Amino acid sequence: MSRRADPARIDEARRAATRNWLLGEGATEATADAWIAAWDAQAAQDGLEPGREYWERAWEWIVTERHRRVRP
Numbered sequence: 001m002s003r004r005a006d007p008a009r010i011d012e013a014r015r016a017a018t019r020n021w022l023l024g025e026g027a028t029e030a031t032a033d034a035w036i037a038a039w040d041a042q043a044a045q046d047g048l049e050p051g052r053e054y055w056e057r058a059w060e061w062i063v064t065e066r067h068r069r070v071r072p
Helices: 007-024 029-046 052-068
Strands: none
Touching: 007 029, 007 052, 029 052
16 A cells, blocks of 8 residues: 655654754744745745645745845
8 A cells, every 4th residue: 555645744854844944044943934934925925835846936036025125
């Protein structure tokens, strides 16, 4: 019997990967968490649902916003 992918676990893994990427870029834990929270708010405003596109767009949005401002 094969296991089915759990969308919630996949979403959490993508969230963790985004956080780890930010930490690797030199962000503090608090700043990384703030960027992810800011993205969650923006995505909700844009009506995006969690999934692959959600996190692909998160990276693009965070990169753009980090160039425009220091903190979310």
